Amino acid sequence: MTVTPPNPPVLSVRDLHVAFGSTGAVHGLSFDIHKGETLALVGESGSGKSATALSILRLIEREGGRIAGGSIRLGGDRPAEITGLKPAALRALRGDRIAMIFQEPMTSLNPVMTIGAQLAETLALHRNLRGTAAREAARAALDRVRIPEPDRRLRQYPHELSGGLRQRVMIAMALICEPEVLIADEPTTALDVTTQAEILRLIAALQRDMGMAVLFITHDLGVVSEIADRVVVMKDGRKVEEGRTADLFSAPRAPYTRELMAASPRLGEGAPAPLPAPEPVLKVSGLTTIFGGGLFSGQAPAPAVRDVSLELGRGETLGLVGESGCGKSTLARSIMRLVEPATGRIELMGARIDGLSPARLKPHRARMQMVFQDPYASLNPRMSVRDLVTEPAALHGLPEADDRAALAADLLARVGLPADAVHRYPHQFSGGQRQRLCIARALSVRPQIIVADEAVSALDVSNARRITDLMAEIQQRDGVSFLFISHDIAIVERVSHRVAVMLKGEIVETGLTEQVLRDPQHAYTRKLLSAVPRIGRRPAPAVPRIEEPVFG
Amino acid sequence: MIPYLLRILVKAVVTIFAIVSVTFIATRMSGNPIDTFLGDGLTAEGREELIRYFQLDRSLGEQYLAFLRGALSGEFGLSFVDRRPVTEVVAERLWPSAQLLLASVVFTILVSIPLGVLAAIYRKSWVGSAVMVIAFAGYAVPSFILAIVMILTFSYWLNWLPVVGNGTALHFIMPTIAMSGVLIAALTRFTRNAMLDVLGQDFIRTARAKGLGEARVVLRHGLGNAGVTVISVIGLQIAGLAAAGSVVVESIFSWPGIGQLLVNSAIGRDYPVLQFGVIAVAVAVVAINAVTDIAYALADPRIRLARS
Numbered sequence: 001m002t003v004t005p006p007n008p009p010v011l012s013v014r015d016l017h018v019a020f021g022s023t024g025a026v027h028g029l030s031f032d033i034h035k036g037e038t039l040a041l042v043g044e045s046g047s048g049k050s051a052t053a054l055s056i057l058r059l060i061e062r063e064g065g066r067i068a069g070g071s072i073r074l075g076g077d078r079p080a081e082i083t084g085l086k087p088a089a090l091r092a093l094r095g096d097r098i099a100m101i102f103q104e105p106m107t108s109l110n111p112v113m114t115i116g117a118q119l120a121e122t123l124a125l126h127r128n129l130r131g132t133a134a135r136e137a138a139r140a141a142l143d144r145v146r147i148p149e150p151d152r153r154l155r156q157y158p159h160e161l162s163g164g165l166r167q168r169v170m171i172a173m174a175l176i177c178e179p180e181v182l183i184a185d186e187p188t189t190a191l192d193v194t195t196q197a198e199i200l201r202l203i204a205a206l207q208r209d210m211g212m213a214v215l216f217i218t219h220d221l222g223v224v225s226e227i228a229d230r231v232v233v234m235k236d237g238r239k240v241e242e243g244r245t246a247d248l249f250s251a252p253r254a255p256y257t258r259e260l261m262a263a264s265p266r267l268g269e270g271a272p273a274p275l276p277a278p279e280p281v282l283k284v285s286g287l288t289t290i291f292g293g294g295l296f297s298g299q300a301p302a303p304a305v306r307d308v309s310l311e312l313g314r315g316e317t318l319g320l321v322g323e324s325g326c327g328k329s330t331l332a333r334s335i336m337r338l339v340e341p342a343t344g345r346i347e348l349m350g351a352r353i354d355g356l357s358p359a360r361l362k363p364h365r366a367r368m369q370m371v372f373q374d375p376y377a378s379l380n381p382r383m384s385v386r387d388l389v390t391e392p393a394a395l396h397g398l399p400e401a402d403d404r405a406a407l408a409a410d411l412l413a414r415v416g417l418p419a420d421a422v423h424r425y426p427h428q429f430s431g432g433q434r435q436r437l438c439i440a441r442a443l444s445v446r447p448q449i450i451v452a453d454e455a456v457s458a459l460d461v462s463n464a465r466r467i468t469d470l471m472a473e474i475q476q477r478d479g480v481s482f483l484f485i486s487h488d489i490a491i492v493e494r495v496s497h498r499v500a501v502m503l504k505g506e507i508v509e510t511g512l513t514e515q516v517l518r519d520p521q522h523a524y525t526r527k528l529l530s531a532v533p534r535i536g537r538r539p540a541p542a543v544p545r546i547e548e549p550v551f552g
Numbered sequence: 553m554i555p556y557l558l559r560i561l562v563k564a565v566v567t568i569f570a571i572v573s574v575t576f577i578a579t580r581m582s583g584n585p586i587d588t589f590l591g592d593g594l595t596a597e598g599r600e601e602l603i604r605y606f607q608l609d610r611s612l613g614e615q616y617l618a619f620l621r622g623a624l625s626g627e628f629g630l631s632f633v634d635r636r637p638v639t640e641v642v643a644e645r646l647w648p649s650a651q652l653l654l655a656s657v658v659f660t661i662l663v664s665i666p667l668g669v670l671a672a673i674y675r676k677s678w679v680g681s682a683v684m685v686i687a688f689a690g691y692a693v694p695s696f697i698l699a700i701v702m703i704l705t706f707s708y709w710l711n712w713l714p715v716v717g718n719g720t721a722l723h724f725i726m727p728t729i730a731m732s733g734v735l736i737a738a739l740t741r742f743t744r745n746a747m748l749d750v751l752g753q754d755f756i757r758t759a760r761a762k763g764l765g766e767a768r769v770v771l772r773h774g775l776g777n778a779g780v781t782v783i784s785v786i787g788l789q790i791a792g793l794a795a796a797g798s799v800v801v802e803s804i805f806s807w808p809g810i811g812q813l814l815v816n817s818a819i820g821r822d823y824p825v826l827q828f829g830v831i832a833v834a835v836a837v838v839a840i841n842a843v844t845d846i847a848y849a850l851a852d853p854r855i856r857l858a859r860s
Binding site for chain 1 (some may be wrong): 751754755757758759760761762763764767768772773775777780851852853854857
């Protein structure tokens with residue numbers, strides 16, 4: 001694979017400055033991409049990588065930003081300086097010569113237009129194709145991204161497709177006019193590892209066939225390692241390092257790159273040592289939860305969790321892994337009795353809590369607390385930090401709650417936040433800090449168990465690392481047990497003494513972390529493990545045609 | 553889609569049954585109609601005879617069943633005033649009301665959706681602010697004030713428009729505007745907010761990234777989605793208008809509609825007419841709601857194609 005081809009670059013960014021209002025987001029960024037090359041733009045949230053991507057299509061102006069300086073040149077036989085283009089010329093270029101795919105396949109397609117209509121729109125605009133010719137071209141585009149039954153898909157609406165299929169549709173739509181540059185802004189972040197692996201292979205294969213340049217934006221170094229030829233590492237709107245992927249990973253020069261690599265979870269880094277026969281605090285057996293089937297629900301009853309049994313010891317972390325929709329969250333909510341299970345036995349600290357009335361359940365609730373995925377949505381924006389973190393203690397009438405300010409200060413100290421934060425409000429904190437607030441809130445009632453449902457999935461690698469370190473520290477100090485739910489096996493390995501693998505509502509494999517990851521017994525566990533992108537591994541070239549389950 | 557339609561139908565039937573029942577109970581609770589209507593000067597024998605004649609001596613349960621039987625076979629009794637079947641009296645008033653309602657709805661949609669879209673696109677410039685100020689003012693002005701100002705201006709001073717009745721197309725202008733005022737204000741605001749919500753979504757960015765022009769992004773992708781929520785609000789507003797809004801406007805312009813009929817029968821104590829008029833309006837409201845639900849489903853594939 002040629003790394004710096006002699007031909008002139010397809011896209012050349014020079015001294016780019018992007019600003020939102022008076023605050024700069026990108027400060028003097030320069031890079032080139034050549035035909036057939038994949039350049040990864042890596043950085044944490046706020047590093048300016050998405051602002052850069054949106055600037056190349058000048059979509060940044062729609063998001064409240066502006067290009068404050070520098071040049072973005074599109075090369076090829078029709079060179080263009082994008083920063084100076086008139087609106088009409090800019091539109092002619094968007095979707096035709098430079099195309100873009102986005103992070104959220106669930107929300108990036110128009111929900112009230114068929115897939116066919118959305119594809120046809122681009123064809124009518126840039127290729128003047130209509131009617132049968134357009135349908136044929138749209139069908140071919142779906143075929144190219146290996147979507148099964150393309151004719152049926154053309155008539156379907158986005159909500160009828162799974163996330164992976166939707167992202168394939170997005171890719172088909174972006175590539176329909178065979179662009180010279182494809183910008184992929186975190187295209188696999190919202191997908192499961194197995195789907196992510198398929199999409200990464202697909203993009204790589206399409207690039208080989210079509211020869212376009214790819215600008216791949218991601219925060220995930222594993223993904224970078226799988227897909228990119230060269231890497232630009234960004235921090236605070238500046239380039240801190242640039243190099244070939246292999247070189248950069250084997251010998252990172254900038255301290256920040258090394259920091260980023262250290263924070264990235266990697267499979268095989270080792271799990272916490274197993275605990276010698278911990279005393280069980282939670283025992284679940286034969287738990288089944290069924291959704292739908294109500295008189296007016298119009299849906300057939302479907303078990304989301306089927307006959308699950310598990311045990312959690314004192315001071316232990318049990319990692320629960322599985323793809324989205326496998327029932328992990330429903331299981332957690334059923335154990336918490338936030339969702340009513342149909343059958344099964346839940347024993348918390350030796351007391352059965354299944355079937356208890358809400359009033360009799362209440363004292364038990366303090367023993368088990370939950371931390372959710374989205375730290376932005378799970379804190380009431382109108383409550384001060386003092387009230388937020390002490391609310392559970394006040395609800396349960398704990399004596400500590402008499403002096404809420406003192407309790408709040410103590411809790412904040414335990415999650416590593418400054419004491420003066422008590423008077424502030426959630427919007428004044430970053431995502432990582434908010435997740436600390438959520439943990440402080442859970443700790444306020446001195447729980448024996450904390451259920452962390454994808455609690456670090458919305459955070460970038462450095463913040464995720466800090467949060468998992470904090471959890472380990474709390475576990476060491478207070479002997480708290482964690483039920484750690486995640487789709488990311490590498491993070492699960494880092495924190496869990498034992499793991500349980502979940503597939504379609506059932507636990508298919510469980511055991512000590514080291515054991516399950518080193519010697520997986522179930523085929524699904526092996527598939528999950530092989531799909532995890534790893535630093536320093538090239539992807540397999542084969543791109544099998546997938547038969548994906550379709551919801552709808 | 554079929555189960556969805558079935559659910560809408562069942563909901564409508566249950567609602568209508570509830571309305572018919574409540575109407576029956578409410579009229580019985582307002583006292584003995586013989587005393588209220590005929591009052592003084594009636595001999596005790598005459599009173600007894602009338603009570604037997606109207607079958608008011610039977611138990612409430614029997615009366616209710618008889619009422620339901622009548623309702624099912626379309627028998628709602630005779631008007632006290634002109635001794636004609638109430639169905640006939642009400643039916644001839646329904647059409648003028650429906651005409652006025654339809655004119656108001658069309659006018660409202662034609663005015664407020666473009667205004668709402670403009671207000672959303674130009675939310676940061678004076679255009680957006682101006683639209684919202686006008687919409688807010690429209691919300692604050694009651695329809696009868698608007699009607700009186702219009703009558704003074706266009707009929708009394710300028711002598712351009714007729715005030716009374718529904719004879720010609722010109723007769724429609726002022727009642728339509730008076731009926732639409734509040735509705736336009738509400739729908740403009742709602743359209744603006746729905747558009748702002750939709751225009752901030754990811755698929756709008758996708759549409760722009762494809763190279764689509766602003767007009768297509770805003771109308772096809774923006775309004776195409778915002779329209780789904782706007783439809784439901786239009787339905788609610790029309791239903792509200794059909795139920796109550798027309799009474800004031802019809803009285804002011806002497807529009808021979810159901811609103812005016814209801815007011816007159818209430819004042820004249822013509823209970824059979826009032827009773828059936830209320831049921832007719834209620835059925836119309838239920839029908840409008842059902843049509844709205846269906847339109848909503850047609851506009852949104854997520855509902856139309858929902859698993860059943």
